[in-house]
Amino acid sequence: MIKVAPSILSADYVNLQRDIEKVEKGGADYLHIDVMDGTFVPSISYGPGFVKAIRKVSNLFLDVHLMVQNPEHLIQDFIDAGSDLIGVQVEATSHIHRALQLIKNGGVKAEVVINPGTPVSLIEPVLGMVDQVLVMTVNPGFGGQKFLPETVAKIAQLDQIKKDRGYDYDIEIDGGVNNQTVVDCYKAGATVAVAGSYVFNDADPVAKMNTLKDVTK
Numbered sequence: 001m002i003k004v005a006p007s008i009l010s011a012d013y014v015n016l017q018r019d020i021e022k023v024e025k026g027g028a029d030y031l032h033i034d035v036m037d038g039t040f041v042p043s044i045s046y047g048p049g050f051v052k053a054i055r056k057v058s059n060l061f062l063d064v065h066l067m068v069q070n071p072e073h074l075i076q077d078f079i080d081a082g083s084d085l086i087g088v089q090v091e092a093t094s095h096i097h098r099a100l101q102l103i104k105n106g107g108v109k110a111e112v113v114i115n116p117g118t119p120v121s122l123i124e125p126v127l128g129m130v131d132q133v134l135v136m137t138v139n140p141g142f143g144g145q146k147f148l149p150e151t152v153a154k155i156a157q158l159d160q161i162k163k164d165r166g167y168d169y170d171i172e173i174d175g176g177v178n179n180q181t182v183v184d185c186y187k188a189g190a191t192v193a194v195a196g197s198y199v200f201n202d203a204d205p206v207a208k209m210n211t212l213k214d215v216t217k
């Protein structure tokens with residue numbers, strides 16, 4: 001069964017605490033928080049103060065995805081804010097190893113993220129040091145996009161590397177995840193599914209999370 005990480009990008013910001021409590025009580029495994037800087041991706045979202053505020057009202061595992069250029073400058077702020085895991089895009093820094101070290105040295109789980117156009121070979125050197133790999137299944141920056149099926153092969157490749165080398169990272173997927181697209185990803189080796197619009201654009205987000213779990217049993 002896949003773990004589910006609702007993405008608050010699609011939550012109702014005016015009733016954010018209500019939406020977070022709903023998915024927390026309903027069995028969410030993580031809460032996914034997308035940090036966008038308007039440079040690495042076209043949109044701007046939230047900063048460390050936002051993560052700190054959520055930390056005060058929720059015990060959920062905070063899965064913070066930095067879609068920002070040169071993330072190393074911001075990592076400490078997001079550690080201090082109470083993140084449980086911090087993800088950095090391999091395309092956003094010349095120093096991916098250093099960025100991951102900074103996260104780990106701060107006592108937080110470390111994740112490397114790859115965009116749909118980025119090959120797995122680019123992150124191979126750091127796979128032995130991460131707790132999670134995020135395979136973007138859409139181009140990052142916006143919720144509600146269509147899943148890109150060609151990304152499934154990369155999930156399978158990462159699963160094979162994990163088995164061959166005895167690594168134990170989780171493989172997370174993000175973008176266009178729904179009750180259909182999640183199935184092939186799960187079969188290929190995905191262990192965590194981020195879902196934004198599928199979960200929150202429904203009157204019953206908990207039922208949607210349960211569906212993602214049910215179809216991957």
Ligand SMILES: O=C(CO)[C@@H](O)[C@H](O)COP(=O)(O)O
Pocket residue numbers: 007008009010032034138139140141142143144145174175176177194195196197198
């Ligand atoms: O990273 C992103 C968007 O770039 C996400 O985490 C979105 O929140 C996913 O939204 P859906 O595709 O599930 O609507």
